[in-house]
Amino acid sequence: MSSSTSPSTTPQTSAPSRFDSKLPNSTPPLTTIPQRYKSNLTPMPSPLRPHCLSCDRMRLWIPPGESLRKSTSSGDENAISISEDQLNRILEVMGSSWAPSTKETYGAGLLVFQVFCDTHKIPEEKRCPISPSILLAFLSSCAGAYSGSALANYAAGLKAWHLLHGQPWLINSRELKATLDGAAALAPPSSKQNKRNPFTPDIIIRIREHLDLNNPKDAAIFACITTSFYAIARLGEFTVPSLKSFDSTKHITRAHVTQKTDRNHLPVTSFYLPSTKSSPLQGEETYWSAQEGLSDPKAALDNHLRINTAHAGAHLFAWKHPNGLRLLTKKELTKRVSQISSTANLPNLKGHGIRIGGTLEYLLRGVPFDVVKAMGRWSSDAFTIYLRDHAIVIAPYIQASPALEHFTHLTMPPVH
Template identity: 50%
Template sequence: MGWLEKHLPSLEEATSTTPQLHENTSSNRFNVSHPLPSAPPAMQPRPYHNSLTPLLSPLRPHCLARDRLRLWVPATSRSRLDHTGSLVSLTDSNIDRILLVIAHCHAPSTRECYGSSLLVFHVFCDSRGIPEHQRCPASSVLVLAFLAGCAGLYSGKTLENYFYGIHAWHLLHDLPWSVDQAQASLTLEGAKSLAPSSSSRAKRAPFTVALLLMIHSSLDLSTPLHAAVYACLTTSFFTIARTGEFTVPSLKSFDRHLHVSVSDIRHKVDRHGFHVTVFRLPRTNTSSSGEDVYWAAQSGLADPLAALNNHLHINHLSPSDALFSWQHGTGLHALTRTAFLKCLKDASAHSGHGDLKGHGIRIGGTLEYLLRGVPFETMKTMGRWNSDAFVLYLQKHTIVLAPYLQDQPVLEPFMCYALPT
């Protein structure tokens, strides 16, 4: 019996208790401060780049990119009037809490991306002498001029994020958004064709089961770091997870409200006796309420169950620890994305796979299941895609198209019902 089977029931019991609400009879519940989920440790913002330094303004304090949506305020503040024009008695702290709560509808990475868009937008406005009151609410012509001014400097995807970042800033501060969507769409399409070649990422090589086995042979799974890395790799591969969903950005940034802990593992058995291990992601790029990902045990050395059992046995974790923490000489370390990818790069360098990218794990897992004959709609659900964007993997990687291209296709029966129409 592995670590997971032995300890899983106690982990489920530890997370099944529902906290009870107690009536506060001594004071109104709104007379006390109700804290929001804990934030990462305070960090100092880095200096602005020489080419992206905004003019000094009390409306735009120097802060972290992820805080700019809320802390960079328009010259026109959020209205405190009701529908009759009467002033509602709210304090500045009440208004700030509105902004803080609404800002939490975006994942931290999204807030950071949108914060970058605000920086570029305001530097553009500074260079054109646009007065503060014209920046928000911004006219359609100003936003289009901004997008056109950035065309040829950034990728189409980056400019699209910048556009939505400015939109989110207007929504957050309750100011009207009057940009012509049709004109904006045409401008963004034009900007894509003008994007510099340097803005296009090189095609990511997909991980394969063979590559997982090669990495396994290069690691020492009796050591804490390697045990954690291989368990994280196999779990990410077979759950088709994004690299950042099972790792943390930095050693001090682990937060149980945002990142996977040991207690987020569940084990399920269906009516046919098939066993599945489920991981609850507390928060993802596309869901602030979290999502489930899952795998089943596999045969051979790429088995994620064996890798996870080995990791939990070697690293002696408690239910509240980050799932892929590892024992370091200075104490328990949550596995960071940087440490994870560096370890994989070092393990695969001698085999000619030294330029591996994290997203290749998600691509590789998708291709592996497709080549096994898993239907596209099932893959869409498992990969948590809201669109058919993942089908682009077929256009970029000949390994999944090869069986279909033969004069007697290997997957001919599968093609009849699996290919999207």
Template identity: 45%
Template sequence: MTSNNSLSKKPSTSRASPPLGTTNDPLPSGTRWPSTLPHPPHPQRNPKPHSYPLHLPLLPSSLRPPCRAKDRLILWKPYTQRTFRDLRGRPIEVSDNDLTRIQLVTSNAYADSTLQSYATGLLIFHVFCDQRKLPEVQRAPASSNLISLWLANIAGTYSGSAIKNFLYGVRAWHIIHGISWEMNDAEIDTILKAAFRLTPDSSKRKKRMPYTVTFMEMLLEDLKLDNPFDAAVAACLTTTFYSGARLGEFTVPKLSDFHQAKHVTPFHVRADQDRNGFKVTVFRIPRTKSAPLDGEDVFWAKQNGTTDPEALLQNHFRVNAPSQHQHLFAYHSNETTRSTHKPLTKRRFLERIAAAAKAKGLDPLQGHGIRIGSTLEYLLRGMPFEAVKATFRWKSDAFLVYLRKHAEIMAPYMQPELHHQFIQYTLPPVR
């Protein structure tokens, strides 16, 4: 006999709870995941016989295939692979594609230039391990004792800043491959402090002298502005200087590295002005080291004299006429049977600047000296400290170190009460 309760009971309209980790809810319209990522890097099929420096003999290993430096942190595999388990220790099933995707996504936290720089540290680490005949299982996760032993052996051979990069390179390799990193911050700080103190004189960088307007005027005297290459160099030099940009933001590392989604093109240049009618030319840099996703704007205003960036940029456009989607400072090259445009590489730029300096009896300056010189130039013009820091995108007060070395910058701030209003406006607030 059927009970009345069962006869009167209404059918349930609730859905059964889905198994943990799944859902019946549809994805929002248009949503597709996983999203498409760039193709993963591949080992080189025909590597050069001397892919690595001769003083760093790396033993062959299937875990470390020959590849481009910037791909090394991804393609060089640790012997110990990451394991996927939940909080109760139960295994989580993942595929090789899943692993590759995690590594690619994680590596995107680092700029290409950072990956390339870190690759040297990973190479030196494995060369050291090869020399000590350390088994692969001891290299990752690397114990704090092994890292300390490695750093103690290379301290005094390289500069402190180089050793810092080496260490962070090995740490990034651990992070990308999901291997635990054993060293704590106190250990890292202590050994790096020692490495800086033990920097050999041969590895100490000479003082980076700043570019000045006078120095650039003399360089420009040696550049032939009707020559395609020289026209590009002159425009790049003055645009980089008066915008306070990094040289690498207006040049490319290698000819094959140019990509219009990463590097500035004529399409990224626009004219602008404020409500007072002051005009500036703005350059949208699609990707920078500090803003790899959104990019940043830099800009300059027309200047007096032969270093006027506006006149030199227009001259470059007239001589070279790069298209909207070519490198901003691409120049005509007749090295082949037909004329082509080449993006301006940092190496070629610096070589031409050095040649111009020597031709005028000047000592060549380093590329970073352009940004330092720009900072000093605008400070000397009385631009407020905080405005310089914000405009030229100094993330810290590192640029203040230059003030101690240039008395003429501080001279106005050391004058009598006559300059009180000027000092109040330009000197950063006391914190």
């Protein structure tokens, strides 16, 4: 009989553990001290709600009956005690699917809700899991002071907070929708944003006239505007929030730009966005092709890359500052556009107007609605709101002899 040990019983001591590995892009140490609460939005002191950044409230503000904290002392013989480190890891993994802006919005709503509960002396155990009556009372109380979209986000945040901490969500979706619809109708005029003026190729060309395309920053700004416009992208997807916030796993780099051709050898420039609002983990792809005229994104990008040379891992629109390579922030771009708008007597242009403008441009060309929807990466038909605001988009479809009649029935979105 052989004395050798079978493979199945050989101790595996040299292989690294696959458990509890360090999470990529895990929550970094806080580098910003949370601001003081506003006088009208200050919660009562509680160990359940430490003073922290808004984006951290979803994770750090815990309900008193959090099921993940229950151990075998609860009477369940099969229950497993969850350590503090394990709990934090669970919360971090679950919360990583939310974009930073979503965490900020949800955190703001959670604060408003807790202040409401403090004001009305609602006991801690009644706040989570929340009852339909308390949620509807909260939303109704806010109606008239907050916009409908803000309250919808707050309700979504409360639901996400319950899910994150293992609490049941007991709210009837039909009742919630009726309340949110009513709150939206009662929203104060001051909470409603003015319609954003869309960018157009002509406006982009007028902006170009006031830029020095041999200047590193201006070259980067113009390339970013034209790329965002013709790719129907959010401006924040091609810029960074601040000079110190660049992360190559979240922000586009020069290595994320590729050239592709279809079977007819038509060229397309593709941009891989590692993390977006709609897909923070897997990212999304957007693209454009060269255009005619002075708003051509290819010419603008080529000029930028020629002037602002950098390594493949650099941010796509980083530019050469006297002190070294500098990130292009959204604030820097919008500030420059605002200056030009004032000088050139252009409409009041905002960053979101770039995506709106790109959408309208393709629709006005008669590009099928489904194609524009795919380019803009919309998961719903929400983008068709632009049709109601701009009658000229549907003008070709409503003539006595529609210019696009031969494929109108294939491309028009459903009527709601």
